[in-house]
Amino acid sequence: MEDVRQLIHVPILHAPADMGSLAEDLAAAYIERFGRRHWDEYLVLIENFWPTVRTNLEQLGLDYQRVDLYQDGLPVCGREREIVEKAAAAGSENHQLLLELTARGATLLGTEDPRLLLEEYRNVQAALKSNPGAAGVVEPSRQDAQHGETLAKRDAYVGRRVSQTLQPGRTGLLFLGLMHNVESFLPADIVRRRLMPRIVGPKDKTP
DSSP: OTTOEEEEEEEEOOOGGGSGGGHHHHHHHHHHHHOHHHHHHHHHHHHHHHHHHHHHHHHHTOOGGGEEEEETTOBSSSOHHHHHHHHHHTTOHHHHHHHHHHHTTOEEEOOBOHHHHHHHHHHHHHHHHHOGGGGOOSSOOTTSHHHHHHHHHHHHHHHHHHHHHOOTTOEEEEEEETTOOOGGGSOTTEEEEEOOOOOOOGGGSOO
8 A cells, every 4th residue: 555645535614713814704794694593503513523523533543654634724835834833822623633643743734825715815805895694604605606716726726736745655634624625636546535523513412
């Protein structure tokens, strides 16, 4: 298996701590559109999500000296570690996990085109300004033409980035939001799989 390139896609839920300066506006928009109860339930999902991801990763028994980390929203910029540390300090469990894995030997790699991330940021800003309720979703929808076009460009870039950096004998962990579709942009020689943590919500808990 020394010549095999493997990519494990971990579909993630974005928490407020991951949203940077847009966090408050996005939360308010979500509540306006779906109601406070749905927002609170989403926060419970996130609270249960990352411990499950950690457990599932442990079960894989990966040699982290041979693991590369790719992260949704992490630009190729030379300051990747600093960005992750800042997000982790702000409370992002996603980025805290990245730091834990690098401490075990994994390699952190810039993943996204900074220009496309800026384009996405401006799209969300414009949507919030013009119609706050319509932007009240944590994950952008491909049904929205502008979001969908930018998302497709981002996915194409991430696919190229993984193809160019993931070497034979190594495993990539790709932490990417639910609306992304990178698989169609990956070369055929990369063995792909998905880690699908079971998300426990309030309705799943027994009294």
